[in-house]
Amino acid sequence: MIEQRIKMRVTETVTYEFCLDPEDLDELMPEVLGDSNALLDYLIDNEDLWIDECNDSNFDCCHERDIAEVKVMPLLPVER
Structure with a gap:
């Protein structure tokens, strides 16, 4: 049996908040x-x-998230 996998590309508009010296x-x-x-x-x-x-520790919020692309990809069988 060949399984499938869904490949997605998601784009976001995010906000980071931090201080600089x-x-x-x-x-x-x-x-x-x-x-x-x-x-x-x-x-x-x-x-x-x-x-x-601009990293996870300074992440403030996500304003917008869009799915830019979706594809169904075959998951090829692995020989054992």
Whole structure:
């Protein structure tokens, strides 16, 4: 008997919440801290400085979840 498996791809829009210490951010100009738009641009351009904080321990919530793809895949028999 050949069994089947369902393969799914799910996409989510999630929120992470965490704090950063300004002194840990490379080359952060002090004036950037006083300008939220400049700070946002800096953090977008320097994603590598904070991306590791987007992890399960900082997960806040899932806003949207969509099933992007579903396929029924044959599970091939294994010879023993």
